Amino acid sequence: MKQKTVFCCTECGNETLKWSGRCPVCGAWDSFKEVKLEKSGGKTAAVRSAKVPKLISELDNEEELRFSTGIGELDRVLGGGAVKGSIVLVGGAPGIGKSTLLLQLCGLVDEGQKILYVSGEESERQIKMRAQRLGVDGGKIYVLAETGLNEVLSAAERLEPDLVIIDSIQTMFDADVSSAPGSISQVRECTMAIMRQTKDRGYTTFVVGHINKEGSIAGPKVLEHMVDCVLYFEGERSTSFRILRAGKNRFGSTNEIGVFEMADNGLKELQNPSEILLSGRPDAAPGTCVTCVIEGSRPILAEIQALVAPSAYNSGRRSSNGIDYNRATLLLAVLEKRGGMALSGCDAYINVIGGLELDEPSADLATVLAIASSFRDKPLGADLAAVGEVGLSGEVRSINSLNMRLTEISRLGFKRCVIPAHIKDDIKAPQGLELIAVKDIREAIRQTLG
Numbered sequence: 001m002k003q004k005t006v007f008c009c010t011e012c013g014n015e016t017l018k019w020s021g022r023c024p025v026c027g028a029w030d031s032f033k034e035v036k037l038e039k040s041g042g043k044t045a046a047v048r049s050a051k052v053p054k055l056i057s058e059l060d061n062e063e064e065l066r067f068s069t070g071i072g073e074l075d076r077v078l079g080g081g082a083v084k085g086s087i088v089l090v091g092g093a094p095g096i097g098k099s100t101l102l103l104q105l106c107g108l109v110d111e112g113q114k115i116l117y118v119s120g121e122e123s124e125r126q127i128k129m130r131a132q133r134l135g136v137d138g139g140k141i142y143v144l145a146e147t148g149l150n151e152v153l154s155a156a157e158r159l160e161p162d163l164v165i166i167d168s169i170q171t172m173f174d175a176d177v178s179s180a181p182g183s184i185s186q187v188r189e190c191t192m193a194i195m196r197q198t199k200d201r202g203y204t205t206f207v208v209g210h211i212n213k214e215g216s217i218a219g220p221k222v223l224e225h226m227v228d229c230v231l232y233f234e235g236e237r238s239t240s241f242r243i244l245r246a247g248k249n250r251f252g253s254t255n256e257i258g259v260f261e262m263a264d265n266g267l268k269e270l271q272n273p274s275e276i277l278l279s280g281r282p283d284a285a286p287g288t289c290v291t292c293v294i295e296g297s298r299p300i301l302a303e304i305q306a307l308v309a310p311s312a313y314n315s316g317r318r319s320s321n322g323i324d325y326n327r328a329t330l331l332l333a334v335l336e337k338r339g340g341m342a343l344s345g346c347d348a349y350i351n352v353i354g355g356l357e358l359d360e361p362s363a364d365l366a367t368v369l370a371i372a373s374s375f376r377d378k379p380l381g382a383d384l385a386a387v388g389e390v391g392l393s394g395e396v397r398s399i400n401s402l403n404m405r406l407t408e409i410s411r412l413g414f415k416r417c418v419i420p421a422h423i424k425d426d427i428k429a430p431q432g433l434e435l436i437a438v439k440d441i442r443e444a445i446r447q448t449l450g
Ligand code: TYD
Pocket: 092, 093, 094, 095, 096, 097, 098, 099, 100, 101, 130, 133, 134, 262, 263, 264, 265, 266, 267
C-alpha cells in the first residue's frame, strides 16, 4: 500500500504537497506539519461520494430537528437548542469548566435521551464522583473511559445514543494513524470519523477541545472547519465568571453569548449578567463609567475602568483590555485634541470588568468619560451611565436600540444617563432616569465632571 503524505498548515488548515517554511495562504511561519493520508480514509470517502444527487425541490423542507440541552444559556448560544446530526466543538483553556458544563448537560437534558459520555481524561470512578458532586444522577447516562477511536465508535454504534460527549478530542487515538494522540493527523482523523458517524446516525455530538497558548483549539484549525459549531468557553480562572461564545455556527447567529458563574456545585446560569458584572463596583472612585452594550438580543451593562497617570517616558504607555487597542488609542487622541486634555504625556490603562469584550462603538462615550474622570481625578458618581459613539471631531453620535439600553440601565438603579443629543423622537426616558443629552465630548465632560 502506497502511503501518501501531505503538509498541512496548523494555523489555517491549508494543504500542500510540498513543505514550505511559510504558509502562502495565511502567512504563518513554520506552521506546516506532515500529515499521512490513510488509505482506508480515502476509500470510504470515495464510496460516500457515490450517493445520488437529489433535486433541491424534492428535499424535505422541515426545519432541522432541535432539542433543548436543558441549559438555557447553552441553548441560546447554539441558536435555540442543539441540532440533531450536528457536531459541536467546545473549546477552552484547561480548568475553565468544559467537562463540568457537559456533565451538567447530561443531568439536565430531557430524561428520555440516551447519553454516551466518553472520557479519555478521567476514570469512570472520577466521573461518577464528579457527577455526584454536581447532582447529576439517574437518566440514561452511559459512561465510557476510553481513548481508542474504534472502541468509542463501536460503543456508540451498539448503544444507539441520542447524545454523545467526547472529552477530549486530543486524547482520542486512531490505531490506523501512526502518530501520537493530540497530533494533527490524529485529531483530524478522529474528528472526521466521529463526524461521519454523527451525521450517519443522526445523533448529536459534543466534542471538547483544549485551547493552546495562541488561543486556538490545539491541533489544527482544520478541526474548526470540519464541525458545525465551535463554542468557546472563556473567563479568567481567578474569577468565577464564564462566558460561552460561538465562534462558528452553521445553525444560528454567532453573536449570542451565554453567561455562567462557577460555584461550588458547578456552573450556574446567569440570566441577568448585568447585576453580577456590576457587583463590587467602587462607589465614588474616579476613572470608572458604566455603559450598556447589546450582546445578541440582550442588553448587558459593563463597567469600563481607566487609569491615567503621568508617564516616566516621553510618550505614554497605553494598554487596553476588553476594548480594541486601536479604538482605545483613537479615543485618547480625540480626547486630547477635542477635549483639551494633555494625555500624550500620560500612561493610560483601560480595562473592562468581568472579562467582557466590548466591540460596539456605543461604549465609546463611557470610555471617554472614564478616561476624563481618571485624568481629572474626579469621580463621575455611581449613579451615572453613558451610551454613545464618539466621532473623530469629538461629536457624540446616535446608536441603535437606545430604548432597550435605557430600560436596562434604569432597571439596575442608575439615576442619570449621558446620551447623544441627536436621537429619534421615540426615545422615552424610563421613570426615575434623568437623560443628559450631549452633542460632543466637551459637553459630556462639562455636564458630568464640571
Ligand atoms: P473542569 O470542568 O474540569 O474544566 P475543564 O474540563 O475545562 O478542564 O473544571 C475544573 C475547574 O472548575 C476546577 O478548577 C474546579 C472548578 N470547579 C468548581 O469550582 N466547582 C465545581 O463544582 C466543579 C465541578 C469544578
